[in-house]
Amino acid sequence: MSEQATNGQTSVDEEYEHHGGFPKFTAATPGPNFGPFIEAMRTLQDLAVSIDAPDDVLAEARAQAEALAALLAPYEAKEGEATGGRVIGLPGRGSLLMLPWMIEKFDAEGVRSRGVFRRYHLGGNAAAHGGVLPLLFDDIFGMTVHAAGRPISRTAYLHINYRKVTPLNVPLVIEGRVDRVEGRKAFVSARLTDEAGTLLADSDALMVQLLPGQQ
Numbered sequence: 001m002s003e004q005a006t007n008g009q010t011s012v013d014e015e016y017e018h019h020g021g022f023p024k025f026t027a028a029t030p031g032p033n034f035g036p037f038i039e040a041m042r043t044l045q046d047l048a049v050s051i052d053a054p055d056d057v058l059a060e061a062r063a064q065a066e067a068l069a070a071l072l073a074p075y076e077a078k079e080g081e082a083t084g085g086r087v088i089g090l091p092g093r094g095s096l097l098m099l100p101w102m103i104e105k106f107d108a109e110g111v112r113s114r115g116v117f118r119r120y121h122l123g124g125n126a127a128a129h130g131g132v133l134p135l136l137f138d139d140i141f142g143m144t145v146h147a148a149g150r151p152i153s154r155t156a157y158l159h160i161n162y163r164k165v166t167p168l169n170v171p172l173v174i175e176g177r178v179d180r181v182e183g184r185k186a187f188v189s190a191r192l193t194d195e196a197g198t199l200l201a202d203s204d205a206l207m208v209q210l211l212p213g214q215q
């Protein structure tokens with residue numbers, strides 16, 4: 001977000017200032033323990049949805065989880081200041097909400113990301129839950145319009161075609177691009193495939209550029 005104003009037009013930096021409550025996001029550079037901490041939390045998520053443990057084990061797990069929450073609670077930070085989501089070199093940019101995928105290509109031609117769906121993302125019969133695919137697509141579309149140099153935009157609609165069941169723990173690829181722009185509207189599309197190129201799902205969406213002051 002470093003474009004300068006030219007010919008009296010609003011710069012991307014100024015656009016940020018105009019976007020109501022939107023904080024200005026800058027990359028975070030946490031210490032070496034942040035990445036392993038997030039990975040440990042992801043493993044906990046996988047286990048929390050998959051264990052069948054006796055109650056005395058759950059009592060101990062509960063105590064440790066509550067102690068961990070008490071340790072971390074004093075460090076809660078505002079949106080835009082929390083580390084998670086701002087570490088480009090980590091899966092999901094270090095956000096637990098995001099899929100643990102790594103950005104491989106990020107330019108005006110499009111964005112490509114690779115990763116796996118884990119046990120935490122299980123829907124049924126060994127396949128990813130249908131609800132986590134929109135998360136993946138929406139995130140790639142946000143990055144796609146950003147990489148294309150568009151000002152902050154929100155998803156107006158997002159349509160997904162589920163072509164084949166999406167497996168867990170199999171390396172997958174998603175690629176998104178801007179197909180066309182009409183004023184504030186960017187029409188985007190993306191494809192989710194396995195590494196052999198088999199199409200699992202595709203999506204198209206409308207990203208509408210926010211007006212000054214618009215939340």
Ligand SMILES: CCCCCCCC(=O)SCCNC(=O)CCNC(=O)[C@H](O)C(C)(C)COP(=O)(O)OP(=O)(O)OC[C@H]1O[C@@H](n2cnc3c(N)ncnc32)[C@H](O)[C@@H]1OP(=O)(O)O
Nearest residue numbers: 138142152153154155156157183184185206208210211215
């Ligand atoms: C910091 C990085 C943030 C990145 C965000 C990542 C993406 C996200 O996940 S955002 C979260 C999910 N999305 C939302 O919450 C959006 C909620 N909706 C909204 O805020 C508004 O409806 C919004 C902004 C999409 C559009 O509203 P508004 O600014 O009033 O525009 P509006 O005048 O209605 O529409 C603008 C144009 O888009 C079109 N449009 C708007 N919505 C739709 C739609 N659902 N389908 C088709 N066209 C639409 C309108 O017809 C209009 O077209 P035209 O200019 O040709 O007449």
